[in-house]
Amino acid sequence: MKVNLNKREPVYVQVVRHFKEQIAAGNYEPGQEIPSRRELANQLKINPNTAQRAYKEMEEQGLIFTEGNNPSRITKDGKVIGTVREELIIQAVDAFITSIRPINIPVDDLVGLIKEKYTEIERNTRGDSNDRS
Amino acid sequence: MKVNLNKREPVYVQVVRHFKEQIAAGNYEPGQEIPSRRELANQLKINPNTAQRAYKEMEEQGLIFTEGNNPSRITKDGKVIGTVREELIIQAVDAFITSIRPINIPVDDLVGLIKEKYTEIERNTRGDSNDRS
Amino acid sequence: MKVNLNKREPVYVQVVRHFKEQIAAGNYEPGQEIPSRRELANQLKINPNTAQRAYKEMEEQGLIFTEGNNPSRITKDGKVIGTVREELIIQAVDAFITSIRPINIPVDDLVGLIKEKYTEIERNTRGDSNDRS
Amino acid sequence: MKVNLNKREPVYVQVVRHFKEQIAAGNYEPGQEIPSRRELANQLKINPNTAQRAYKEMEEQGLIFTEGNNPSRITKDGKVIGTVREELIIQAVDAFITSIRPINIPVDDLVGLIKEKYTEIERNTRGDSNDRS
C-alpha cells in the first residue's frame, strides 16, 4: 500500500479505506492478525499518531479488535465483513452517479466506457496478486 | 445552483465544476456572458472573493475569458468546450474504477447496479427541465 | 496600432506610449495633424472616453496641442521631442537592468543575447515601414 | 527582500518573482525548505493570505512542492530550476527589445548604454554579498 500525502483525503482515512478494501475483497481471514501500529507506521512512513488514529477509527467501527497487549486482529463477525463490502460498493456507485449525472450522458455509453476500462485494467494486471499491501 | 459549505470540496472548486458541467451539458453558447463575480456571489450567497477565485481558476484553464473590465464570457474555442465534456466523463469513470477495483466485484454486477440507480433517478426527475440556475 | 485589453497597462497609457514612440522614432513632423479623438476611438475600437483621456494626458505633457475646434497637432517644440526620445530610452534601459540584475548574468552574455535578438528582428521586418499605426 | 505596495505589480507577483530570481541565481538548493507562509508574511509584513497566494502560484508552476502539512520546499527537479533562469532572462530581453524597438536606436548605442549602467551599478554594490533576505 502507498499513502498519498497530497490528496485532500486525510492519510488516516486512506489507511482505513485500504483495510476496508482488503476485507471486502476477502484478502483477510476473520480473526487474522494485522500489523502493529508501529509496524504500519514504519511501512507507510507515516506518523505513528496517524496509524494510531486509523486503528482507533477501525476499532470504533468494529472492523478490528485488540485484546490486551496482543496485536490487533480483523473482526470475526461475518456480518460486519459483509456490510463493509456493500458499504464500499454503494458509496462508489453513488459518488459516480452523482458526478456523472449533470452531464447527461446516455447510460449505455457509460456502461460501454466502464466495461472498456475494466477489461483494459484486467489485461494489465492479469497474474498479479490482489494484495499488494 | 447551490453550494455546500460543509463538504470537503472547497466552494470555489464546486463553482468551477458546476460551470464545467453546464458547458459539458451544452447549456452555454460559446462566447456567452456569464454573471459578474459580484452577481454570482449574490446568487450563491458566497463571498465575492470566493467567486473571484473560481473565475480566476476557470480563466487559467481557458474555460472563460475576460476583455478589459467587461463581464467574463465562455470561451469561443470549440475545442476547449469539447474537451471539457470528455475530461469530466473520463475523470468520473477513472475515479469510479479506482475506487471499485480493489473490491473485486464482477463488472456485470456493477453495470446492473449502475443501471438500477440511473433509472431510479430518471424516474424521480422526469419532467424537470435542464435549468441552468 | 493595436491595443491589448488584457494587459495590466491601462489602454490609455498604451495609446500615449504609442504616440511617444512614433514621435521618438521621427515618424511625426512637428505640427503634424493627428487623428481626432473620435476617429482614433473608431480605429482602435476603444471607448471614446479612453481616447479622450490619452489626448488629455499628452496635452498636459506638452506632446500635442489643440487650437479651438481644429484637430490636435504634434508639438512644434523640438526640445520636447528630443526629451521624449531620451525618456523612453532611459526608461527601457532602467527597467531592463532592474529586472536582469538579480540574476547575476555577465554583461557580455547579455549583450550577445540582445544583439542576436535584434538582428533576428531586423531580418524578419526588412522592407517593412516603421509606421504601422 | 522587500515588497512595494504601491507598484502596479501585485505583491504576490513580486514575491513569486523574487523566489524565481533567487532560484535562478543559485541561492537555493533543490529540495531546500522555504519559510512557512505565516513566517514569510511576518518577514515581509504582508498578509498571510497574500503569501499563501504567492506560494500557490509557485506550486502550480512546479517551482515548489508541499508534502502534507510540512513546510514547502524548492523543487528537486533540476530541469525546472534550469528553465527558470532561462525564462527570466528571455522574458527580460524580450520585454526590453519590444519596448525599445519602435524607437529605432542603433543597437550599438544601446549596448553602450547598458554597459555604462551596468558598471555603474557594479561600482555601487561591490563588496555586497548575495544575501537571500
Place this chain on the structure above:
DNA sequence: GTGGTCTAGACCACC
C-alpha cells in the same frame, strides 16, 4: 458598473 488586489481575522483538519 466591471475586474483585481489586499488586509484582517476567523476557522478547520492534519500531524
Place this chain on the structure above:
DNA sequence: GTGGTCTAGACCACG
C-alpha cells in the same frame, strides 16, 4: 506548528 479555505470589508483603476 503546518497548509488551506472562507468571510467581511476596503480600496484601486478602468471605462
